[in-house]
Amino acid sequence: xxxxxxxxxxxxxxxxxxxxxxxxGGYSVVAEAADGSSGVTAAAESRPDLALVDVQLPDFDxxxxxxxLQESGDAPEIVLISSHELADLGSLVETSGARGFVSKAxxxxxxxxxxxx
Amino acid sequence: xxxxxxxxLRRLLPALALLTIAQVAAxxxxxxxxxxxxxxxxxxxxxxxxxxxxxxAGLFAWWRRSENIVGPLMFLTGFFWFFNVWVLSDxxxxxxxxxxxxSLSYAFLIHLLLVFPEGRLETRLERVVVAGGYFVVTVxxxxxxxxxxxxxxxxxxxxxxxxxxxxxxxxxxxxxxLQSVLAIAVLTGLVVALVRRWRTxxxxxxxxxxxxxxxxxxxxxxxxxxxxxxxxxAPEGVRQAIFLAALVPFALIPFAFLAGLLRSRxxxxxxxxxLVAGLSTxxxxxxxxxxxxxxxxxxxVELAYWVPETGGYVDADGARLELPGEGDPRLWAxxxxxxxxxxAIVHAGRLDDAAELVQTIASAAGLRMENERLDAELRARLxxxxxxxxxIVEAGYRERRRVERDLHDGAQxxxxxxxxxxxxxxxxxxxxxxxxxxxxxxxxxxxxxxxAELRExxxxxxxGLLTDRGLVPALEALASRAxxxxxxxxxxxxxPAAGVEAAAYxxxxxxxxxxxxxxxAGRASVxxxxxxxxxxxxxxxxxxxxADPDGSGLTGLADRVAALDGSFSVADHxxxxxxxxxSIPLG
Numbered sequence: 001x002x003x004x005x006x007x008x009x010x011x012x013x014x015x016x017x018x019x020x021x022x023x024x025g026g027y028s029v030v031a032e033a034a035d036g037s038s039g040v041t042a043a044a045e046s047r048p049d050l051a052l053v054d055v056q057l058p059d060f061d062x063x064x065x066x067x068x069l070q071e072s073g074d075a076p077e078i079v080l081i082s083s084h085e086l087a088d089l090g091s092l093v094e095t096s097g098a099r100g101f102v103s104k105a106x107x108x109x110x111x112x113x114x115x116x117x
Numbered sequence: 118x119x120x121x122x123x124x125x126l127r128r129l130l131p132a133l134a135l136l137t138i139a140q141v142a143a144x145x146x147x148x149x150x151x152x153x154x155x156x157x158x159x160x161x162x163x164x165x166x167x168x169x170x171x172x173x174a175g176l177f178a179w180w181r182r183s184e185n186i187v188g189p190l191m192f193l194t195g196f197f198w199f200f201n202v203w204v205l206s207d208x209x210x211x212x213x214x215x216x217x218x219x220s221l222s223y224a225f226l227i228h229l230l231l232v233f234p235e236g237r238l239e240t241r242l243e244r245v246v247v248a249g250g251y252f253v254v255t256v257x258x259x260x261x262x263x264x265x266x267x268x269x270x271x272x273x274x275x276x277x278x279x280x281x282x283x284x285x286x287x288x289x290x291x292x293x294x295l296q297s298v299l300a301i302a303v304l305t306g307l308v309v310a311l312v313r314r315w316r317t318x319x320x321x322x323x324x325x326x327x328x329x330x331x332x333x334x335x336x337x338x339x340x341x342x343x344x345x346x347x348x349x350x351a352p353e354g355v356r357q358a359i360f361l362a363a364l365v366p367f368a369l370i371p372f373a374f375l376a377g378l379l380r381s382r383x384x385x386x387x388x389x390x391x392l393v394a395g396l397s398t399x400x401x402x403x404x405x406x407x408x409x410x411x412x413x414x415x416x417x418v419e420l421a422y423w424v425p426e427t428g429g430y431v432d433a434d435g436a437r438l439e440l441p442g443e444g445d446p447r448l449w450a451x452x453x454x455x456x457x458x459x460x461a462i463v464h465a466g467r468l469d470d471a472a473e474l475v476q477t478i479a480s481a482a483g484l485r486m487e488n489e490r491l492d493a494e495l496r497a498r499l500x501x502x503x504x505x506x507x508x509i510v511e512a513g514y515r516e517r518r519r520v521e522r523d524l525h526d527g528a529q530x531x532x533x534x535x536x537x538x539x540x541x542x543x544x545x546x547x548x549x550x551x552x553x554x555x556x557x558x559x560x561x562x563x564x565x566x567x568x569a570e571l572r573e574x575x576x577x578x579x580x581g582l583l584t585d586r587g588l589v590p591a592l593e594a595l596a597s598r599a600x601x602x603x604x605x606x607x608x609x610x611x612x613p614a615a616g617v618e619a620a621a622y623x624x625x626x627x628x629x630x631x632x633x634x635x636x637x638a639g640r641a642s643v644x645x646x647x648x649x650x651x652x653x654x655x656x657x658x659x660x661x662x663x664a665d666p667d668g669s670g671l672t673g674l675a676d677r678v679a680a681l682d683g684s685f686s687v688a689d690h691x692x693x694x695x696x697x698x699x700s701i702p703l704g
Binding site for chain 2: 010016018
């Protein structure tokens with residue numbers, strides 16, 4: 001059975017490309033959200049296996065989304081994404097509680113598998 | 118000068134003087150013609166000396182200080198004092214009138230002491246005491262007149278009281294005791310209020326005006342003592358003795374008032390003389406403001422320095438200052454030097470001759486104030502410069518943040534999506550060439566968008582055309598891209614310095630952006646003229662006007678122009694719309 005994914009990113013063009021890449025890699029994208037609060041709502045409604053969450057969002061950032069999702073219990077696996085490199089974010093990713101990080105430029109099904117393995 | 122009804126009443130002074138003469142004649146007549154046993158000489162002496170001195174000093178003060186209530190109150194105290202001998206009249210009506218009206222003197226005196234010398238009540242206690250005084254001598258005195266039977270109150274030979282409504286001596290005694298107790302309370306309040314007032318006064322003022330307060334306070338204290346012994350049932354002789362003792366300081370009040378006026382004027386004239394002499398010999402030492410405050414006995418004195426450039430006033434630190442306007446009790450006098458305005462002296466105007474003194478000082482202080490004005494103007498400019506520099510730095514940071522945000526949200530996201538699409542296309546190339554082709558088409562479109570956004574961004578940071586070809590071609594391009602038709606007139610012979618070109622370009626760019634966003638305009642015109650070492654830039658639209666010069670975009674432009682020593686203005690145009698204008702020196 002295909003793993004289900006929620007994409008939280010404020011850039012529609014990027015969401016569309018990410019959906020293609022993930023679906024080509026065997027994932028099923030079940031929901032998209034353009035900001036943090038609708039991302040939290042969408043996760044509660046669609047209950048995906050995995051949430052790809054952009055670090056920079058218009059209302060609150062991806063770390064806060066991670067905290068709220070985990071607080072609610074029964075959270076999906078969370079992978080943070082960003083146009084920045086991991087090194088640009090210091091230890092924030094490590095302490096966020098997210099499963100891992102993938103740079104947007106490197107996003108692919110294989111990169112996700114590597115993080116989730 | 119503020120219009121006051123008391124000033125208008127000044128025209129009545131000759132009539133009031135005549136009325137006083139008539140009052141004196143009537144009082145003398147009632148005293149000498151009385152059949153009752155009394156000491157004519159003593160009564161006449163007390164009434165005439167006190168009445169005439171109060172009324173005379175009051176009329177003088179009223180004439181001299183027409184806006185101050187002190188004169189009228191002093192006159193009224195004296196005028197109503199004469200009614201004390203009307204009770205000697207054998208006519209019942211005149212007796213009753215004298216009984217009712219003579220007490221008014223005390224209320225006027227209480228009021229006088231509490232407003233002296235400024236003519237204003239300052240505290241709640243003072244207002245309560247004055248109101249209490251008037252209540253006791255009007256309402257209570259009138260009701261007393263309805264109850265008193267002179268024959269039962271030790272006045273043998275007095276006419277019958279025509280106002281008497283009931284012959285009940287007990288009721289009168291109760292009323293009398295109540296009235297006396299209330300009067301004592303009012304007089305005690307008066308003493309407390311006077312002491313409080315005294316403590317706030319500077320030494321010079323205490324010296325000048327103390328005699329009035331001492332004489333007034335002492336006489337009213339003795340009168341309250343007399344009321345107290347009366348209530349306690351002391352013998353008539355004691356009561357009479359205290360009353361006579363009270364008359365001595367009472368009679369001295371008008372003289373103390375005149376002496377105080379003279380003393381304060383002499384001491385103030387000396388202070389002003391010293392101040393004026395000091396101004397011409399030395400610019401060192403204490404500040405002009407402090408010297409003025411002392412000379413005028415007015416701590417609220419402020420100096421306002423004229424800044425011709427802004428057409429406004431600033432204080433010594435260069436901060437903006439407004440002169441007192443309508444409804445402000447303070448006054449101000451303009452200071453000039455060699456016919457030019459250099460500033461103004463703002464003062465409380467409490468003393469009658471303050472305005473004259475300030476005018477004298479103002480004419481002498483011109484040179485000294487001109488020097489201080491230059492200092493203040495310099496400080497104002499430095500203050501403006503500091504604020505403008507801070508705004509430029511802040512605008513720089515803001516601009517960097519905007520560029521970072523534009524890059525991140527725009528071109529960077531497009532390029533990331535483009536990268537993903539290219540990778541996907543690459544992986545689908547063999548399996549599904551048609552889908553790979555679609556992905557490549559989308560990637561191409563994303564690339565074009567990203568390129569356009571980067572171009573726009575670069576132009577916002579600094580347009581290449583401006584660097585390469587100069588101001589006029591850059592403005593032509595700007596005008597052609599504007600959302601409303603723009604008529605461009607440019608007379609620029611030589612390329613100005615890069616900073617001037619950039620300021621002019623961004624001024625037009627921001628102004629046209631505002632036209633598109635806010636002005637609801639149908640068209641706009643841009644004029645750029647290079648002449649006599651200045652570059653003048655004007656952007657005019659035919660919109661609704663009312664632009665806010667403090668909006669952040671326009672403030673940024675003003676700072677940019679100010680940094681080049683230029684001038685900048687935003688105004689509604691006479692023919693409608695908004696006109697933004699800047700002049701920047703070229704050299």
